[in-house]
Amino acid sequence: MSLNSDRLDAFTVVAKHLNFSEAANALGITQPALTRRIQRLEEEVGQRLFFRNQKGTLLTESGLRLLEYTKLRDKIEEQVCKDIGAPNDKELTGQIRIAGYSAIMHPVIIPSLQNLLISNPKVQAEFIIREVASIPILLNQLKVDFIITDFKINSSKVTSYLLGHEELVAVEHKDGTPRSNTYLDVDFKDNTTEKFFLAQKKSPQNYHRSYFNDDPGFLNGVLLKLGRAILPKHTILENSQLKILNQFQSVKNPVYLHYLESPYLTRLQKLIQKEIIENCQQYLLRTNK
Incomplete structure (x- = not known):
């Protein structure tokens, strides 16, 4: 079975925007016309490709598989065009x-x-x-x-x-911190500190945690002496304001x-x-x- 290329193209645009109105504008057609194309494509494949919930338009499992196919098709087409059009171009x-x-x-x-x-x-x-x-x-x-x-x-x-492997190490400001029992992380789901201490023979007891939203945030927190942090060594080698706490073993990640x-x-x-x-x-x- 050969799928209709216009309907596949329409499907790809809807999958990109996950919004029928925006996809119709991108294609330069009306939304009812776009809806008909998708409905006919669904009839061709015998599966629903999209569904709607409170979050908006989403791909079904069949839709995700079809999207994978269209992306593969586009890659092959792009590569063939390059090979035919410029066979000697190595760039x-x-x-x-x-x-x-x-x-x-x-x-x-x-x-x-x-x-x-x-x-x-x-x-x-x-x-x-x-x-x-x-x-x-x-x-x-x-x-x-x-x-x-x-x-x-x-x-x-x-x-x-x-x-x-990364090498995780415990760090603090070179001058120390008055909050030495506080460890900084991105958010409560970030388990880097927990994994690090599970690998230690002796870990801090009842340490506190503070959250700084992202990596630059909690690194800035360490520089402001707001606590310690567990960081990959390759991210701090050139930062003269930090020191590695050698009482803890490094951990491979x-x-x-x-x-x-x-x-x-x-x-x-x-x-x-x-x-x-x-x-x-x-x-x-x-x-x-």
Whole structure:
């Protein structure tokens, strides 16, 4: 069965906006005309593709699978056009989207891709920073090509690659802090401090926690002597205002690269994957010096 391309294109735009009115405007057609296209596509595939709830328009499980197909189709079409149109052009083009947490994205992942991006100025890179727990959903919803987390995703649909390990250390202001029994985190769901102390032979008893919304926030809190924090060593090596608390053992924290299983990866995706795997170690290994 061959699916109607106009209806597939309409589906892709609705999936992008998750709003029929905005999608109709983007396509330059009326909303009733767009609704009819989606209804006929649903009749073709024999499944509902969207549903509505209090949050708005969302993709069904079948809709997510169809979106995965349309993205794969677009990638193949884009690569074929490039190969046919400029077979001798070695410069990369296209878009790459990577999501991860700030402690790994800024000091490790982005520098790992520096040379590739400089050598290929037509590549559009989008780096998305999120809290670790909210990163996998971006991959599941096909909003990114790669994600970086500190845990492995056990799914047959996802390929996970261990990039290496961060070295977590306890730090405070170089002059100390009057709040030495307070540890700073992003929010109550951030379990970095808890994991760190579970790995210690002797941990502080009944320590307090304070929350600063994001990584820059609680780092600023440490610099203001508002408490201590658990941080990857590679994020603080050049900060002369901080000192590592050597009474605590450093703890290794895994770093994983994930992407969806696919029968087709573009040349750009393959090279991005290769650059991250080959280059990130030099930034992670700084923690062991």
